[in-house]
């Protein structure tokens with residue numbers, strides 16, 4: 244077991260969290276029985292120990308990314324997930340443990356100089372991991388703030404050596420209905436697919452995630468590798484990626500295929516553009532009763548607003 248160093252993101256949290264909550268969280272981390280997370284934690288520890296890249300965590304924190312709110316409790320974020328491959332409830336953490344995340348490889352194909360299949364551990368070791376505090380805003384109007392570990396998506400794009408004709412990246416999640424019972428529900432367009440433009444993919448904010456809370460990702464977060472696109476609604480942040488395709492055709496995502504009038508390609512956060520069935524004006528922070536006003540581009544406009552200049556004709560916000 245590594246010696247527990249105080250992490251940057253723990254400091255503001257300890258300042259902002261009532262002492263009783265903080266103390267129970269510390270006893271959880273020390274391996275004691277805690278409140279919410281007691282059931283999930285033993286499994287969590289197993290997953291981390293069997294990860295061949297576990298020695299790379301925690302990674303140094305990138306100080307450019309700061310939060311305007313406390314970090315969401317690990318036990319809360321770990322037990323409230325959207326991962327439809329394992330069911331449509333938020334309590335999919337236990338079911339998701341069935342996902343075998345090693346061996347795992349990612350196919351990089353389409354409009355690239357050379358198509359290839361990369362082993363996850365080789366990929367992770369070839370990249371420089373860093374930790375980033377990001378907010379995540381689900382289209383369902385809940386939100387969280389978490390320390391992700393990973394590397395810029397731009398680094399994968401560079402490694403892939405795309406052809407100049409490539410305009411989009413299309414991502415695909417694993418497909419295995421034997422393990423993921425949700426994938427037996429044939430009315431969904433499995434496998435889960437997402438896409439971004441090359442400009443979005445190479446934006447500084449677009450992040451490929453391999454860890455959370457200073458450890459390798461646990462399955463329910465989309466192990467062993469998922470996206471984090473914090474200025475877009477959470478459904479764009481596709482989990483458990485097995486394929487990245489460079490293409491000149493705009494990918495049709497899982498949710499767009501299912502309900503194009505509700506979920507579009509761009510899906511940038513905007514409090515003033517309601518979902519057809521509910522308002523997007525505010526968001527509830529997981530683990531709290533706190534409602535916060537939602538902010539355009541989820542507060543990341545300084546990084547990404549320029550990507551969308553001159554695109555007024557597009558449905559940028561759904």
Ligand SMILES: Nc1nc2c(c(=O)[nH]1)N[C@H]1C(S)=C(S)[C@@H](COP(=O)(O)O)O[C@H]1N2
Nearest residue numbers: 324325326327381416435477478480481482
């Ligand atoms: N493959 C896959 N990726 C997915 C989803 C999913 O169901 N399957 N859900 C999305 C949605 S709607 C959200 S809000 C985030 C949730 O991420 P979290 O569970 O890590 O908070 O994952 C996204 N990525």
Ligand SMILES: [Mo]
Nearest residue numbers: 381382477478
């Ligand atoms: Mo979501």
